[in-house]
Amino acid sequence: MSSGTLIETLSGTLTGQPYAYQSVELVEPDWTRFPGWSEVTAEQWSDAQWQRAHCVKNVRQLRELFGDLVAEEFYADLERDQAERATMSMLVPPQMLNTMMAQETPRGPGSLTEALYADPVRRYMLPVFSDRRTDWPSHPHATRDSLHEHDMWVAEGLTHRYPTKVLAELLPTCPQYCGHCTRMDLVGNSTPVIDKLKFELKPVDRLDQQMTYLRSHPQVRDVVVSGGDVANLPWARLEDYLTRLLEIDNIRDIRLATKALMGLPQHWLQDDVVAGMARVAQIAQERGVSLAIHTHINHANSITPAVAKAARTMMEIGVRDVRNQGVLLNSVNADPDSLLDLCFRLLDGAGIMPYYFYMCDMIPFSEHWRVSVADAQQLQHHIMGYLPGFATPRIVCDVPYVGKRWVHQLADYDTELGISYWTKNYRTSIEADDPEALTRTYEYYDPIHSLPESGQRWWSQHAGVDLSEAEARAKASRIVSEQQKLLV
Numbered sequence: 220m221s222s223g224t225l226i227e228t229l230s231g232t233l234t235g236q237p238y239a240y241q242s243v244e245l246v247e248p249d250w251t252r253f254p255g256w257s258e259v260t261a262e263q264w265s266d267a268q269w270q271r272a273h274c275v276k277n278v279r280q281l282r283e284l285f286g287d288l289v290a291e292e293f294y295a296d297l298e299r300d301q302a303e304r305a306t307m308s309m310l311v312p313p314q315m316l317n318t319m320m321a322q323e324t325p326r327g328p329g330s331l332t333e334a335l336y337a338d339p340v341r342r343y344m345l346p347v348f349s350d351r352r353t354d355w356p357s358h359p360h361a362t363r364d365s366l367h368e369h370d371m372w373v374a375e376g377l378t379h380r381y382p383t384k385v386l387a388e389l390l391p392t393c394p395q396y397c398g399h400c401t402r403m404d405l406v407g408n409s410t411p412v413i414d415k416l417k418f419e420l421k422p423v424d425r426l427d428q429q430m431t432y433l434r435s436h437p438q439v440r441d442v443v444v445s446g447g448d449v450a451n452l453p454w455a456r457l458e459d460y461l462t463r464l465l466e467i468d469n470i471r472d473i474r475l476a477t478k479a480l481m482g483l484p485q486h487w488l489q490d491d492v493v494a495g496m497a498r499v500a501q502i503a504q505e506r507g508v509s510l511a512i513h514t515h516i517n518h519a520n521s522i523t524p525a526v527a528k529a530a531r532t533m534m535e536i537g538v539r540d541v542r543n544q545g546v547l548l549n550s551v552n553a554d555p556d557s558l559l560d561l562c563f564r565l566l567d568g569a570g571i572m573p574y575y576f577y578m579c580d581m582i583p584f585s586e587h588w589r590v591s592v593a594d595a596q597q598l599q600h601h602i603m604g605y606l607p608g609f610a611t612p613r614i615v616c617d618v619p620y621v622g623k624r625w626v627h628q629l630a631d632y633d634t635e636l637g638i639s640y641w642t643k644n645y646r647t648s649i650e651a652d653d654p655e656a657l658t659r660t661y662e663y664y665d666p667i668h669s670l671p672e673s674g675q676r677w678w679s680q681h682a683g684v685d686l687s688e689a690e691a692r693a694k695a696s697r698i699v700s701e702q703q704k705l706l707v
């Protein structure tokens with residue numbers, strides 16, 4: 220047993236609690252442990268351009284980095300996934316790669332293979348074929364644009380789903396590509412499996428059209444400025460967009476979405492970006508607008524001193540808050556200890572507010588990552604009471620055509636077929652004339668492998684997805700429960 224494990228065990232025993240909190244000092248793992256970076260200096264490492272230029276984009280580059288420390292079997296597994304399953308192309312910045320296998324000491328050929336397979340960051344940034352399920356790699360209801368954001372575009376890239384807030388996708392690229400990306404329909408390069416949707420307008424026209432919509436819709440007060448990742452927009456263009464947003468009286472909240480705060484913190488620490496953000500934050504403060512950064516960190520191992528420095532720098536120059544929206548992923552973080560470790564590392568180490576964990580959306584080939592609503596409810600239960608209330612994240616299900624719903628908010632749940640039913644209290648932009656939008660129930664589907672045998676059998680027989688039987692059962696169960704209530 221390592222001394223770390225011993226301390227954890229003792230600590231758990233002493234507190235008698237299911238989770239034993241420990242304050243942990245952040246560490247930047249030593250990148251020179253990998254053959255491909257043995258000569259890289261601290262100056263190069265802290266340079267955003269060096270990081271971008273040395274992202275791993277293919278198996279050959281990964282092999283150059285790890286060499287024979289990782290067995291050929293792994294590279295072949297990765298190559299097969301890229302060819303047959305991956306919905307996102309490979310793009311991993313050195314900063315993120317360096318947080319994989321941080322505790323391991325390379326000891327010779329093949330010595331890192333097992334650790335790389337098991338690594339939680341690798342599991343979602345470099346998915347391999349053998350990670351995926353073979354029984355149900357995709358749910359029969361999985362779709363490319365599972366949240367129907369494109370359907371709700373009111374201008375190119377501008378999704379108006381909730382009454383007072385919009386999502387502005389400024390660009391379709393990121394400095395890193397996550398295997399489970401919800402926006403896999405639009406974001407990133409095409410893969411052998413997925414031909415990506417392309418924006419049609421020139422960037423300048425797209426941003427202008429979005430601005431025109433926002434100016435003419437005073438009910439919108441909150442803009443999530445996203446992509447892709449805003450860290451890939453040339454700074455001058457992002458500053459211009461934000462400055463124009465701040466001139467619109469009805470805009471009171473601006474949230475910048477950037478996973479790069481963790482994946483490429485060097486970007487947010489560049490002099491021109493820090494100075495530019497300070498100018499924007501100053502204007503926001505003068506106008507009483509809340510300017511925040513929303514980042515996306517899924518595992519405690521990703522939080523290093525460089526990430527903490529980027530987050531704290533943003534808050535020092537006037538950004539009101541940095542919040543985390545992680546994704547709940549099997550084999551990465553979907554257990555109470557991993558979620559709590561991550562939340563405490565965010566809060567204590569980097570001053571980042573744990574905010575949401577989204578259930579992984581129903582995109583193709585995501586079944587091995589997804590958890591059931593029942594499991595998500597259990598996880599929410601297990602993380603309550605340890606963190607301050609204001610920093611206890613909600614686990615949410617992003618229900619197609621509905622939006623984010625806390626996992627305990629469902630209206631009905633057929634646990635045998637794994638179909639949950641949800642309601643909503645507003646219309647999206649495509650339902651202005653829909654008389655049933657507020658009374659209809661909307662479905663979300665658990666991964667089939669998580670169902671009891673009878674449910675799995677039902678799906679095997681109905682994989683052609685005729686849901687009439689499931690819907691009839693759900694209606695029947697609602698009628699029965701209503702009758703039971705009346706009898707009581």
Ligand code: SF4
Nearest residue numbers: 393396397400447478
């Ligand atoms: S950073 Fe966000 S938008 Fe970009 S690939 Fe990852 S999940 Fe998708």
